[in-house]
Amino acid sequence: MRINWKVKLGIILILSSALLYILVYLIFKDAKHELFYIGIDTAFLPLEVLIVVLLIEAAISAREKSILLEKLNMVIGAFFSEVGTEFLEKTSKHEMNTERIREDLKISQDWDKNKFKKITEKIRAYNPRIPLDEDKSSFLDELKMFLGGRRGFMLRLLENPNLLEHESFTDMLWAIFHLTEELDKRMTFDHLPGTDYEHLEGDLERAYRYVLSEWLKYMEHLMENYPYLFSLAIRTNPFDPEATIHVI
Numbered sequence: 001m002r003i004n005w006k007v008k009l010g011i012i013l014i015l016s017s018a019l020l021y022i023l024v025y026l027i028f029k030d031a032k033h034e035l036f037y038i039g040i041d042t043a044f045l046p047l048e049v050l051i052v053v054l055l056i057e058a059a060i061s062a063r064e065k066s067i068l069l070e071k072l073n074m075v076i077g078a079f080f081s082e083v084g085t086e087f088l089e090k091t092s093k094h095e096m097n098t099e100r101i102r103e104d105l106k107i108s109q110d111w112d113k114n115k116f117k118k119i120t121e122k123i124r125a126y127n128p129r130i131p132l133d134e135d136k137s138s139f140l141d142e143l144k145m146f147l148g149g150r151r152g153f154m155l156r157l158l159e160n161p162n163l164l165e166h167e168s169f170t171d172m173l174w175a176i177f178h179l180t181e182e183l184d185k186r187m188t189f190d191h192l193p194g195t196d197y198e199h200l201e202g203d204l205e206r207a208y209r210y211v212l213s214e215w216l217k218y219m220e221h222l223m224e225n226y227p228y229l230f231s232l233a234i235r236t237n238p239f240d241p242e243a244t245i246h247v248i
Contacts, residue, residue: 072162072163072166073218073221075157075160075163076166076169076214076218076221077218078157079154079157080215080218082150082153083147083150083153083176084211084214084215084218085215085233085236085238086146086238088208088215088238088239089238090143090146091208092238094130094136094139095128095129096128096129096130097126097129101122101126101239102239102240102241104119104122104123105119105237105239105240106239106240107219107233108234109231109234111223112223113220113224116216116220119216120213120220123212123213123216124213127205128205128208128209128212129205130201130208131201132197132198132200132201132204133197134189134190134192134197136189137189137190140183140189141189143183143204144183144184144186147176147179147180147184148184151180154173154176154177154180157173158173158174158177168210168213168217169214172207172211172213175206175207175210175211176207176211178203178207179204179206182199182200182203183200218233219233235247
């Protein structure tokens with residue numbers, strides 16, 4: 001029967017400890033004091049085990065959290081690639097105050113954490129206004145088709161249990177999925193009651209606000225960790241009319 005390497009290591013360490021105690025006794029010839037210190041060491045052993053276990057657990061937890069966050073950021077990246085960026089681009093054209101925030105959202109390579117913090121705080125106080133009426137029916141039809149075509153993708157994201165660790169992104173996903181449902185249930189957007197347009201306004205503005213906030217967080221993550229993806233994100237910035245995919 002093969003002996004586990006942990007068992008081998010344990011035996012070696014125990015024998016090494018015994019040999020060291022014997023060596024100390026042979027040198028100093030004082031069994032009384034040696035037994036006293038053995039007792040002190042033994043009494044302290046449970047506390048040492050506790051300290052080591054806590055440190056190891058903390059290190060493992062930190063590592064697991066880091067891996068989980070990295071996986072979550074991959075999911076967030078997939079969302080913006082498939083849905084978020086284009087949703088912002090389509091909706092920002094109909095948002096009344098887009099021009100007021102456009103300059104703030106022209107992210108460039110020279111941005112740093114302080115710049116992102118400043119703009120994030122400014123955007124947090126921003127309330128989008130997207131008035132809807134019969135004249136916007138073509139926009140709503142376009143949005144319905146766009147979001148409906150990505151319904152399956154968003155459902156798969158909602159099934160990801162790791163998203164429970166990212167509350168704000170989960171809230172955003174629910175908001176945009178609810179908007180998708182509201183649009184999908186309406187056969188037409190012509191001649192709706194005024195109250196119905198107001199209801200859709202609220203759903204759209206909520207989703208837009210959530211997506212915009214998460215987009216800023218994601219852009220900061222790319223800046224800090226993935227310069228090449230950050231470069232692409234800048235060149236496809238939905239708020240920069242001068243953005244071009246070509247590297248100039």
